[in-house]
Amino acid sequence: SISVKDTEARNATAPYLYGLMFEDINHSGDGGLYAELIANRAFQGSTIVPGAVAGLEGNTIISSENPTIPFGPVLTGWAPIGNVRMSLDLLHPLSDALPTVMQVDIPANATGEVGFLNYGWWGMEVMPQQYTASFYALANAPRSNGNTTSFTLSLRSNITGETWASTTVSSKIPFVDYIQLNATIKNTATAPNSNNTFAITMDASQVAGQTFYFDLISLFPETFANRPNGLRKDLAQAFHDMKPRFLRFPGGNNLEGVSVQTRWKWWKTIGPLKDRPGRPADWNYYNTDGLGLLEYLYWTQDMQIEPVLGVYAGFSLDIYGQEGTSVPDDEMPKIVQEALDELEYCMGDVTTKYGALRAEHGHPEPFKIKFVEIGNEDWFSSTYPSRFRIMYDGLMAKYPDITYISTTYNENDGYRIDIPEGAMWDTHHYEEPRFFLEGFNFYDNWQSSTNNTNVGVLLGEFSFFQVDTPSGVVNFSNPEDTHVFYPRLLSAISEGVYALGGERNPNTVKMSSYAPSLQNFNWYNWTPNMIAFTANPKETVVSASYYQQQMFGTWYGTETLPVVNTKGDFNPLFWGASIDGKMNAVYLKVINANATAVPLEVHIDAAWSTVNATILTSPDVDISNSRDELTAIVPKPVVFPEGLRAGNGSFTWDVPGFSITVLQFNTN
Ligand code: AHR
Structure with a gap:
């Protein structure tokens, strides 16, 4: 009690x-919470398996037991589209901080679509939203057609090649200093899985025989x-x-x-x-x-x-x-x-x-x-x-x-x-x-x-x-x-x-x-x-x-409230209480660390009108959420027995075995 x-x-x-x-x-940051979708965006280093350019299947799971060469410069995570040659270049640095760039040579006899793609951080989610893309580009020489190049930026399925959404950005590409190109891609498709890529392509009829340098190729979804x-x-x-x-x-x-x-x-x-x-x-x-x-x-x-x-x-x-x-x-x-x-x-x-x-x-x-x-x-x-x-x-x-x-x-x-x-x-x-x-x-x-x-x-x-x-x-x-x-x-x-x-x-x-x-x-x-x-x-x-x-x-108040236990000490039940002046609520946390339910008589000094409670519990204390079962153990509302009525000074409740419960007594 x-x-x-x-x-x-x-x-x-x-x-x-x-x-x-x-x-x-x-x-957790790069490839995780930091929303950048492009892996190895500046060729600095990558944990994506070297040689994984054949596709996502190459990007196998790597853990500390299976490390790979993480530090660059490397081209990993990138793959060519059409007849192009991709290589790393250190002679045309974007900046002191980002000295390595990607050189893309388009042979004189190239035809059709040419460019490159990125596999993302082990894939890329494509859902209806606006994506923000940017990249730096440089040409190796003045261009005969007035220097204007059209780049198509697209989100694609890595399995079927289907394009989910695309946009085009055209610009004169300088040959002395890099230019940053920016674009937004409005996507309305929901890809069935995250095995998708981001591609930057050109029309070979426009760029055959040319060489370009690219760096800091970035794609962001909408962010928090x-x-x-x-x-x-x-x-x-x-x-x-x-x-x-x-x-x-x-x-x-x-x-x-x-x-x-x-x-x-x-x-x-x-x-x-x-x-x-x-x-x-x-x-x-x-x-x-x-x-x-x-x-x-x-x-x-x-x-x-x-x-x-x-x-x-x-x-x-x-x-x-x-x-x-x-x-x-x-x-x-x-x-x-x-x-x-x-x-x-x-x-x-x-x-x-x-x-x-x-x-x-x-x-x-x-x-x-x-x-x-x-x-x-x-x-x-x-x-x-x-x-x-x-x-x-x-x-x-x-x-x-x-x-x-x-x-x-x-x-x-x-x-x-x-x-x-x-x-x-x-x-x-x-x-x-x-x-x-x-x-x-x-x-x-x-x-x-x-x-x-x-x-x-x-x-x-x-x-x-x-x-x-x-x-x-x-x-x-x-x-x-x-x-x-x-x-x-x-x-x-x-x-x-x-x-x-x-x-x-x-x-x-x-x-x-x-x-x-x-x-x-x-x-x-x-x-x-x-x-x-x-x-x-x-x-x-x-x-x-x-x-x-x-x-x-x-469920955490602004002041602790003393809790008096008249029958026995902590263990297997543990508890603590607090009150939130602003919400006009008393919070009581109760943990039962044992398998069997424990009857508990609760008395709340303050006058309360309603109670709601949330519980995390299972008879199996080793249960966990996993990739196979995302919701094996989730908090649920507690349904209190009949007879627990608003304003009751005290009530008895069987605290289920292996449980964490948070009760909110509303005092207003
Ligand atoms: O959380 C993982 C590591 O554990 C932290 O980097 C370090 O502070 C601790 O050893």
């Missing part, structure tokens, strides 16, 4: 508790919030539907680089795409950085969520899991300056150097950054205490209102780091379900027991990674027998118990986010992930863990 008390003993809930962690891993160079609509919408309060970016390991040289350099991710070189990134594929700093900020703006900006803090990984390279202390001022400049780009007004640059890039209004994370997982390095201190002092001096987040804290082996009062600690947990279930109380006395007075926690990355083993030690080398591929109901339940433990400790646990968040089924380095997808939105697998996050984020 539990009683939700509407007493004076309310505490403000943590306003940013549920959020998102995002980095480019598993082709109609943002140019924006996010894939359906995946962004799934994130938005979670009601997240923050976004942590750009990593994760991917912030740090596999060398100091190849770290995520914010200033190389901004401005015109032709000036973004991209980088051979941490997760073994080339990042275009089309999803760059400003795009991340737009993401937070479009979802109205807080940015949690990870800044490079002088440590790169070298070889994952081993001590990497630390920037020496005497060179750290340069790293501090990088971060200060980055913050100025985000927050400076137009009179500042980098604020003016942001305005030039289209956003004069400063963003507000309230949270900055200093590095990522610096327990891999022994140099963090001094690097953290240098970064913290340097940033604090200019931005004292920001909350800074340390990536490790004073319990770590080998050294001591004292997190300053008012700052936060980012902890990561890839664990077994037992860890989360037993961790319900973990944060109850965390500040006092660890001597971290007035230090908050960002539960920045967590997930049920492997099933319970006798040792309890997580093995990241992914043994098939223990490693989880899809998050399952037990993931949601155990992660939910841990999250409830956080929710009832708002003075300590300020933020939490599942990680990793996205996985491209065609190429991934890591499982499990919250959402997995292909080019076809109908194949997206939204996991049980996603639903737990979504339910907790949606």
Whole structure:
């Protein structure tokens, strides 16, 4: 029997508790959330199998167990149409950032349609909408017919060759400097599958005997919030539907680089795409950085969520899991300056150097950054205490209102780091379900027991990674027998118990986010992930863990309410309650971690008129959504028994075995 008390003993809930962690891993960005449909658009590198020009069947699934050569320059992902010869060219660079272009020679005897196509990121979804295309072109010589060339841009089936939609763009093609051509393709067709291509073709009668150079060939569908160079609509919408309060970016390991040289350099991710070189990134594929700093900020703006900006803090990984390279202390001022400049780009007004640059890039209004994370997982390095201190002092001096987040804290082996009062600690947990279930109380006395007075926690990355083993030690080398591929109901339940433990400790646990968040089924380095997808939105697998996050984020009040339990302690039932002044609702979350139903008498102090509730449950705790069964486990409305009437002070309800329920009592 539990009683939700509407007493004076309310505490403000943590306003940013549920959020998102995002980095480019598993082709979550390029080939995923970043809506660009063209793979290897600037010939920088590609995880599409080399030689896959014969068609999509060549683009086999590649995972970390089956890596390929990811870094370019390469022509992979592209194929000729008609009688043309395609090659890579370095003599006619588009820009310093994009030095490799595609040379297309059309022989003098060519006839008919000539050009090239791109297979997309393991396919391309074609549905009724407007597509935005652009590319840069250069001719190798002045043209006899007045230089005008007509390009047909089309979406086609890769199976039948059928054209779904096309448009034509004509222009004089210069032979000194590149010209950028832009077009929109209005498509009304729905292709039966995503095995489609994007083609740029010419009429050989116009161009036979000519050579052209092409680069940065781009095609965007409509994007989330109609943002140019924006996010894939359906995946962004799934994130938005979670009601997240923050976004942590750009990593994760991917912030740090596999060398100091190849770290995520914010200033190389901004401005015109032709000036973004991209980088051979941490997760073994080339990042275009089309999803760059400003795009991340737009993401937070479009979802109205807080940015949690990870800044490079002088440590790169070298070889994952081993001590990497630390920037020496005497060179750290340069790293501090990088971060200060980055913050100025985000927050400076137009009179500042980098604020003016942001305005030039289209956003004069400063963003507000309230949270900055200093590095990522610096327990891999022994140099963090001094690097953290240098970064913290340097940033604090200019931005004292920001909350800074340390990536490790004073319990770590080998050294001591004292997190300053008012700052936060980012902890990561890839664990077994037992860890989360037993961790319900973990944060109850965390500040006092660890001597971290007035230090908050960002539960920045967590997930049920492997099933319970006798040792309890997580093995990241992914043994098939223990490693989880899809998050399952037990993931949601155990992660939910841990999250409830956080929710009832708002003075300590300020933020939490599942990680990793996205996985491209065609190429991934890591499982499990919250959402997995292909080019076809109908194949997206939204996991049980996603639903737990979504339910907790949606039904979340502004103040905690005390809950009194008159019969027994937590386990197998776990609960927490909050009240939302604005919505006039009381929220009660209840998790049953056991197989059998548990009768529960609920008493709500506040007068309520109606109750609605949503439940995620199955008798099979190992059930998961998968490519074969997208909706095996989804939240459903609870149908309460007869007799539960509006205004009842209390009621008894059998909480089903293996379930997560969120109840909303409407008090207005
Ligand atoms: O989420 C995957 C990785 O796990 C992150 O990049 C890193 O922070 C952690 O080790």
